[in-house]
Amino acid sequence: MERAVAIEVNRLSKAYGAHQAVSDLSFHVYAGEIFGLLGPNGAGKSTTLRILITLLHPTSGTASVFGHDTVREADTVRRLIGYVPQERAIDRFLTGREHLQLLSALYHLTKEEAAKRIDELLKLVDLEAQADRPAKTYSGGMKRKLDIACGLLPDPKVLFLDEPTLGLDVQSRLRIWEYVRMLKARGLTVVMTTNYLDEADQLCDRLAIIDGGRIKALGSPTELKVALGGDIVSLTIKETDRIAGMEAGLANQPAIKTVRATRNGLDIRVESPEKALPIILETANRLGCGIEFIEYHRPRLDDVFIAHTGRRITDTAEQPVE
Amino acid sequence: MTEYWQEISALTMRWVRRLSRERFSMLFTLVQPMLFWLIFFGNLFQRAADTQVTQAPNYISFLAAGVVVMTVLNNGLAGGVDLLFDKENGFLERLMSAPIRRSSVILSRFIFVMTITSLQVLVILGVAFLFGVEPATGLLGVAVILLIGMMFGVGLTAISMAMAFSVKSHGDFFSVLGFLSLPMIFLSSALVPLAAMPGWMSFLARFNPMTWAIDAVRPLILSGWSDALPHVAMVIPVMLVFDAVCLYGGAKAFRRAMG
Known part of the structure; x- marks a missing residue:
């Protein structure tokens, strides 16, 4: 049986002046899978993600989400996706609940719909007790949970996660992995970037290894290891x-x-x-x-990475939790 | 249309909420400096400033118009800074990945900055009133002062947002801000009338839109409609041109930043 395709990327390129951030990328993401973009910092993962979520226009090539072009039908795409940015994109003066209320208005929910969904999400990410505290009192892990709740607020078909566990402690990481698996079980398509090999190995159904703006290898972690x-x-x-x-x-x-x-x-x-x-x-x-x-x-995934890129993945941008 | 309004009001409410939680810093960074100018500078120069030169009964009544427009200047130039922080911490991306009109974020900021500025202008006029400065043109005059302030403020806020979308870091933003704001004040009729300035300074001050705003606000406070109307009639087209240029630049910077 043909699997339904959620995202189609076709010969995508993005240049900033003379710098080619992404060159001739083609891949697709199946509906209902966890797809990973794995690569070192500056490989072009985040650029690719930003094109998919309509925040960047490609220099050439196309990308579509459930058949809708990310440039020409940006507004339709935005209604289908949720996004969890890499930075803790949190307004420290607002409470967790106020974040979700703000987004409810931006997704044009009615007050009743919003209240119901916000309660569900707070329960899902286990933030009910802290919902009415300003976000500046949150720990790194709590901010991440709020980030994810914000990404899920629009009830998206595809959730985009940019480096979801960067700088988190081990426990919070495992917690986030659990959420991502649970979301998949609910039928969500998840696209994430990561520069952690173990994360890609454990979490992703399929992944693309990106280096220097190009795809070096594509497949499930097992396939990639066997292919070596x-x-x-x-x-x-x-x-x-x-x-x-x-x-x-x-x-x-x-x-x-x-x-x-x-x-x-x-x-x-x-x-x-x-x-x-x-x-x-x-x-x-x-x-x-x-x-x-x-x-x-x-063979481990780092052997796969070395075989395709000729070097080790380096986590130079790793930062401690604030 | 209702969706549009839902977006704008929710985003505006966010700025209001933030402010209400930053009351302390609001008090000290926004309101106080301007009142200091009025109260301390105004009284300090009471005898140093020649009333023949200022053409006002006392220095504080001369200075009131300048302080009103300085408030507009400072608020306007700082108006983009919250968007800059939103850009830096990814909040802006989160907003922009939602199915909202791109202009909602910008408009919410304009509405917020203009409202806060108007309130502060009223506070300053109120404090000036306590020092015996009664606007010669009454409440209607105050309304015209607010209108002029808004027109100037829109352009300034647009400049500030354009900078916020263009600069690489907030360090750059604040250095440009510091570089802009003091010369704008000294090269205007805020502290000294043009006629009393050194020739080169008064020449430069004539090209400063701030001078035009102050020269219209000042007779509204000091002398009355007959003196004020010609200036008001001049400042409105000047501000329209100023706003058009700033908004055009701002829109360009915004489009470039949002790819």
Whole structure:
């Protein structure tokens, strides 16, 4: 059966002057799934998201939400979506309830509809007790919950989350993940950006790895890991000046797919560890290269990321909770 | 149309709510400085200022018009700052991702700033009254003063919003603000009549819309309709042009910022 498509992105590009923030992006999001845009800071995730929520016009290409173009039918799209910004987009002087009341008016709800929905949402995100306190008294996690309630207020078909757990403590993160899964269970389509690999791995049904404004890989976390083909053997080598020699010695050996030097050793992708390990040990012996530590594991999402982008994801913008 | 009004009134209410929770800062940053100008400056220069030069019974009655327009100036130039903070913390994006008319946010800000400014102008005229300054043109004159204030304020608020949408950081915003506001005051007839200024200053002051506003407000307070009407007839087209230019610039900045 054909799955219903919620979002269609077709050859999307966005340039700021000479800087190409997003180049030739194409993907689609199925209705009812959690779709992740994974990439380091400055990769183009947020730009893509802002185009989808109608706040930016693409330089070329198109994006549509349930068949409605984000530029020509922006107002229709805005009626279908909810948005949770990356910053704590909170007015510190308003109470939680007043935030939701303001948004109710902007979505043109009647007073009765608004009151009912606001009560439901406050209960959903567990903010009932703090609803009438000014937001400046909220903790980071509480602000995030209010953010999510605000995103859900319009009763959207698609919810957009920009870095939903950036800077949150572990407990709050797990809490947010729980909400997102619950929203999916209610039939919502969720599109989120993240630069946390574990978040993408645990939460997303499918994801696009974006780097330098381009899609490097697309699929479910499992598909992406399987597609790498083979498991990974990581060596820690005592004498780091031997790493290069070892790398050359292992290249083009049978059962070894790729070899990549790391800071203190090698990451070796192998077809089967039974065949590869004797070759690795024999090569080390022959070259007189002392191995300090051997680790063997199935591909993880960070291996996928490195394989497609040639580098590790770095969380440089991570900030502590205020 | 009812939807439009629902948006504007909800957004305006937000500004009112914020203000009501910031009462302390409102009192000290908005009302006080202007009253200080009037009370301290006005009384301090009572004897230093020559009534022959100011053409007023005393300095405080001369200064009242200047303080009224300075209030409009300061409120107007600061009128965009809340939108700047909204832009910086993402609140503006949240509002803009809702199915609202793009102009609602802007209009709510105009309504709020104009209302607050009018109230402050009334407070200043009230305090001046306590010091014996009775508007020569009565309540109708006060209404015309408010009208002139609004017309000047709309343009200034538009400049402020244009800046809020264009600057990279709020540091930039406040430096431009500080750079604009004092020269605007000194290069106007707020403190000293044009005739008593050094030639180059009075020349520059003539191009300052603030001078036009003050020169119309001052006779409304000091002398009466016959003196005031020619100035009022002049200031209205000047302000219309000023507002048109500022609103055009503001709309352009807004469109650029909102992609």
